[in-house]
Amino acid sequence: MDSLLFSPYQIKNVTLKNRIVMAPMCMYSAHNQDGFIENWHRTHYTTRAVGQVGLIMVEATAVQPEGRISAEDLGIWKDEHIEGLSELVSLMKENGAATAIQLAHAGRKATVEGEIHAPSAIPFDEKSKTPKEMTLEDIQATVESFKQGARRAKEAGFDIIEIHGAHGYLINEFLSPLSNHRTDEYGGSAENRYRLLKEVIKAVQTEWDGPLFVRVSANDYHPEGLNVEDYVQFSKWMKEDGIDLVDVSSGAVVPAKIPVYPGYQVPLAEKIKAGANIETGAVGLITTGRQAEEILQNKRADLIFIARELLRDPYFPRTAAKELRVELDAPVQYDRGW
Numbered sequence: 576m577d578s579l580l581f582s583p584y585q586i587k588n589v590t591l592k593n594r595i596v597m598a599p600m601c602m603y604s605a606h607n608q609d610g611f612i613e614n615w616h617r618t619h620y621t622t623r624a625v626g627q628v629g630l631i632m633v634e635a636t637a638v639q640p641e642g643r644i645s646a647e648d649l650g651i652w653k654d655e656h657i658e659g660l661s662e663l664v665s666l667m668k669e670n671g672a673a674t675a676i677q678l679a680h681a682g683r684k685a686t687v688e689g690e691i692h693a694p695s696a697i698p699f700d701e702k703s704k705t706p707k708e709m710t711l712e713d714i715q716a717t718v719e720s721f722k723q724g725a726r727r728a729k730e731a732g733f734d735i736i737e738i739h740g741a742h743g744y745l746i747n748e749f750l751s752p753l754s755n756h757r758t759d760e761y762g763g764s765a766e767n768r769y770r771l772l773k774e775v776i777k778a779v780q781t782e783w784d785g786p787l788f789v790r791v792s793a794n795d796y797h798p799e800g801l802n803v804e805d806y807v808q809f810s811k812w813m814k815e816d817g818i819d820l821v822d823v824s825s826g827a828v829v830p831a832k833i834p835v836y837p838g839y840q841v842p843l844a845e846k847i848k849a850g851a852n853i854e855t856g857a858v859g860l861i862t863t864g865r866q867a868e869e870i871l872q873n874k875r876a877d878l879i880f881i882a883r884e885l886l887r888d889p890y891f892p893r894t895a896a897k898e899l900r901v902e903l904d905a906p907v908q909y910d911r912g913w
């Protein structure tokens with residue numbers, strides 16, 4: 576059997592050497608508290624490139640300081656951030672990986688000091704701070720921050736950009752009627768709730784013509800919330816708007832009990848791929864080569880995003896290749912050991 580997991584994947588001008596993507600994972604390790612890359616990031620991301628991950632996606636990186644999940648998030652809200660990110664890109668590329676960055680705004684889930692922003696003044700839960708309902712000027716400024724973030728990501732040399740539209744952060748808060756009670760053109764109908772994401776996509780595209788992904792939470796796990804059918808519709812619009820791939824996660828827009836089991840989110844990626852005729856990434860408790868290969872061979876998704884398994888095993892591609900009996904080239908320095 577020819578492995579799909581270890582076959583190249585072409586998207587626009589970028590070729591990935593395999594279909595294994597390191598999913599974005601916040602390290603909360605910018606101890607400088609100003610968004611700058613530190614040694615932890617250099618070591619952490621480079622190790623996965625040595626491990627032969629095809630595409631490494633740098634964690635949620637804040638486009639505005641007030642949009643950080645924590646004060647130790649990475650940032651891309653000022654030009655001074657470019658140098659460190661550019662160095663990180665070089666380290667990953669020198670070791671054979673393609674590179675991506677997730678552009679993020681935490682919305683009402685920001686825990687930094689000062690005012691926090693959201694579509695409506697509704698806190699995430701009773702322990703959370705109440706956000707300020709964004710004005711039209713706030714919305715415009717945020718769209719502009721995503722655009723400037725994309726410009727900086729391009730200057731840093733990333734191959735791919737992902738817009739973070741999942742996990743109950745700002746864009747997700749606009750998409751879901753559970754967190755968006757607005758009565759203007761950004762709330763109410765699905766078109767209106769999609770408007771912020773559309774504007775962010777359009778703004779990013781003025782600076783960026785490379786591959787563009789969006790991560791979504793394709794199920795709110797709430798009776799009045801959104802489900803995968805709503806996300807098939809959003810994904811059709813994203814496709815029309817030029818998005819290349821939808822990275823399909825779920826949940827976290829409101830507190831909810833999520834049924835979790837191996838591959839629990841794969842059916843969502845599968846439904847979006849079939850329903851919107853768009854490429855998808857599958858993520859969530861995918862931990863073995865066989866599981867990944869099954870998803871690709873059955874055309875349930877196009878890329879396999881791995882998060883926690885890559886924390887346990889930074890050489891997961893080597894482990895998966897052995898399992899699938901695929902010959903994987905080792906970094907030349909490690910040839911005698913792999």
Ligand SMILES: Cc1cc2nc3c(=O)[nH]c(=O)nc-3n(C[C@H](O)[C@H](O)[C@H](O)COP(=O)(O)O)c2cc1C
Pocket residue numbers: 598599600601602634635677739741742790824858859860861880881882883884
């Ligand atoms: C430490 C950690 C940090 C994470 N940070 C992010 C993030 O920055 N952006 C994001 O979209 N998801 C984030 N996630 C979610 C993962 O990308 C992934 O969707 C989730 O862990 C399920 O995949 P897994 O079962 O392979 O771990 C994070 C997960 C972990 C464990």
